[in-house]
Amino acid sequence: MDPHNPNRALRSTPQYALYQRENFWKSNEGEAPLFSTDPGKLEDLAKAKLTQDGWYYASSNAGQSHTHTRDTATTIFGHRVPAPIGFAPVGINKIYHAAGELPVARAAGGPGLPYCLSTAGSQPIEHVAAANDDGASGTGGVRFFQLYMPHDDELTRSLLERAVSSGFTACILTFDTWQLGWRHNDIATSNYAFYHGIGADLGLSDLVFQKRLKEHGIDPKKQPNEAGSLWIDNVWHGRAHTWEKAQWSVKDAEKAVDIGVDGIVVSTPKRLPVVGDKTYIMFDSGVRSASDVFKALALGAKFVFVGRLWIWGLSIMGEVGVWHVMKSLLADLDILLNVGGYRNVGEIGRSALDSGPKDYPLLVESGAPQNHSAY
């Protein structure tokens, strides 16, 4: 926490831990920290800020929501980035903020954390790229495009070409959305943004999709619901012939490696070790603090993505909120490495986790009294 620590000159990444000091100091300047990043309080704050639909859309999970409760630098796909943490693709950001994906992409550009744009994004690909570069102050942001593969190959090609010419350097294929989960709250409130004319902007700005709208006789200005439905029914529902980001079975993972993908995103920690030595493994779902990042890395992931954390930040305070949440996560990780005695994320390995058989003798074996009532 000492900004004058002479060892800082030895570091290759910023002293993120100083964000803790910055916040401790604020009251001396008559200021207050922006908002609490305690995951529970963060959710409460975002809930208070969001509309009911916005809250349901971001917070719900399928079924009973049981899945809900789930030197920092590294490299990813040829990019050196300041931490093994990226922005997971999350669609329709206009639900959370009027400017949609733009403040998020800008916030990611600042520290150079990888930003993933969803096909279900609510801003044109080119605008998101510009915001990401704008945040990176001219050095160029690191960004990947997450593809939901449309039923329409010409449209798929068009989306990918737009992404490539806008500086997106990797394609993340998500293949688990051919069937949406049963989300009680969303269903009970008809909460499906695309069918209500919200969120199709990425598609509406595509020349091939504009052609499709004409062929169907749909005027997106007069018929936004029909236009949104044509877009998302083409992109989300029914086609699962793509790979990469979803719930992996061991077989899936092995097949993906055989096919030659450059990496896979795993959402179940126990599947992490399966193909870890054969491809670049990333993890997402439920990352809320540095200890979650640490555990994922210790189990074999090289990188983690976070989704809801930045959605909450965006909902509470736009770009500043996103940056506050992510900077706090970076600070948390920096401090965790410091107090844990790790010099870089590469040193985090399986041995950091103590889940094997106990290597100390049980009290009875060591001849201690067998009366446990004292404990």
Ligand SMILES: Cc1cc2nc3c(=O)[nH]c(=O)nc-3n(C[C@H](O)[C@H](O)[C@H](O)COP(=O)(O)O)c2cc1C
């Ligand atoms: C509201 C919401 C929208 C999402 N939209 C997408 C999407 O468009 N594309 C995608 O590949 N994943 C999407 N995801 C999944 C995220 O990329 C990521 O896997 C998940 O949010 C990670 O878990 P976390 O939110 O607990 O960090 C979405 C998740 C949420 C919560």
